[in-house]
Amino acid sequence: MSVSSGLLAALRDTVGAAHVRTDPDVVAANVVDWTGRFRGATPAVVRPGTVDEVATVLRLCNAERTAVVPQGGNTGLVGGAVPLHGELVLDVRRLDAIGPVDARTGQVTAQAGATLARLQRQARDAGWQYGIDLGARDVATVGGMVATNAGGVHVLRYGPTRRQLVGIEAVLADGRVIRRLDGLEKDNSGFDLAGLLCGSEGTLAVVTAARLRLHAPTRSRVVALCAFDDVDAALDSVGVLRRELDCVNAIELFFEKGLELVCDRLGLARPFAASHAAYVLVEAAANTDPTESLGRAVDLCVDVADVAVATDEAAARALWRYREGHPEVINLLGAPLKLDVSLPADRLGEFIHTVPGCIAAIAPDASVWMFGHAADGNVHVNVTGVPADDERVTEAVFEFVASLHGSISAEHGIGSAKRRYLHLVRSAVEIETYRAIKRALDPFGILNPHVLLPDERSP
């Protein structure tokens, strides 16, 4: 899509010529996603520095019916932040201020472009803790995390981003601003627009700031990596750990094949002498040392073949590396197909046992890598060795997930990658309601028009 020279000139007047980037070399990183699977092109990347500038940019684009893709850290994994149809990119990362932490409420206002790592640091420095953590923390932004309702490794304890959100500032497609950042914990005066925009993936408004809830810090953490020779025993341990540990932060799952790849590619020593079928990483955190409670809980798990425990920070980080290294090493094998699904707890085992065979029947040369957030029933199915345009694997896995009453997007969102499958997990009435909301907030459809909602022709 091209944009008129008049619009480009008006955008330069608004944000300054240096912040309207058109040189393909300069915008190269804005048009391809983190995996390298989704690659597009854009006439310009616009980088506003204030909320007023965001408002003017959107007003101008709306007047010319120019499609816009909002972009934060561009770590999204479903092709939602890249201009796959030649859209203009609205890069919000210059809006990156983080306000002071309110000592009475433990709330903070962060602008959309602030990274998760900075927010976490600022919370810690003020004696609090932010409830979200994920592997892309150094790059992912507050705006992107609100737009995707990001989850991460601590959902079990603190919930996803929506649960951290007290208020929002956002710019509608026509440039009008919604601002509700007063931090009221109780305010039942109408629809929850912050909740609506959270998870809307840039289709309803551009988030410019969020009022976020912080939590009491936990000063002592301990991490254990448990090995199992039986996948079902590993899944059963999740319930035991949840029941027995009142300070559990995370319960993560991965398998031998992934561990081997991580150790090989990252040059890490294996955690155990022998190989095992499945690994459960559990993190407990409290103000007093949780090592004993964690030890007792692990002792109650059945058929644990081996355990490694980390009681200091360096050792804890080293155990986490086995789990967090998965996305980056899989990426080294070539752009993976990433399917982020969740299952009801009682169907998780069936899914894990069945899905590799189901994929092999369609794509015999493909490799399947699974890991995820076990306590949330969330498995990341990564597939390498399938062409980017081959939808058969996605279709088969999603249909299987839907038949088990799971979700085709546990935490990454629908993006452009999964929109054609939304009907598998949302009814026609729900999709029509989504469309009505979209029409009400963005009547000309300029905000991420190729994301989340299926084409009108689709079911």
Ligand SMILES: Cc1cc2nc3c(=O)[nH]c(=O)nc-3n(C[C@H](O)[C@H](O)[C@H](O)COP(=O)(O)OP(=O)(O)OC[C@H]3O[C@@H](n4cnc5c(N)ncnc54)[C@H](O)[C@@H]3O)c2cc1C
């Ligand atoms: C190594 C790695 C690990 C990850 N782990 C997790 C995980 O554990 N849990 C998880 O949930 N995700 C995870 N992700 C995915 C990703 O980090 C999250 O989706 C994150 O929230 C995206 O933030 P971002 O700033 O990079 O957003 P982007 O990728 O820039 O954008 C994501 C979506 O939000 C929209 N958007 C961005 N900014 C705005 C804004 N200001 N206003 C409106 N819309 C906007 C975009 O249009 C796009 O649709 C991981 C990614 C990587 C690379």
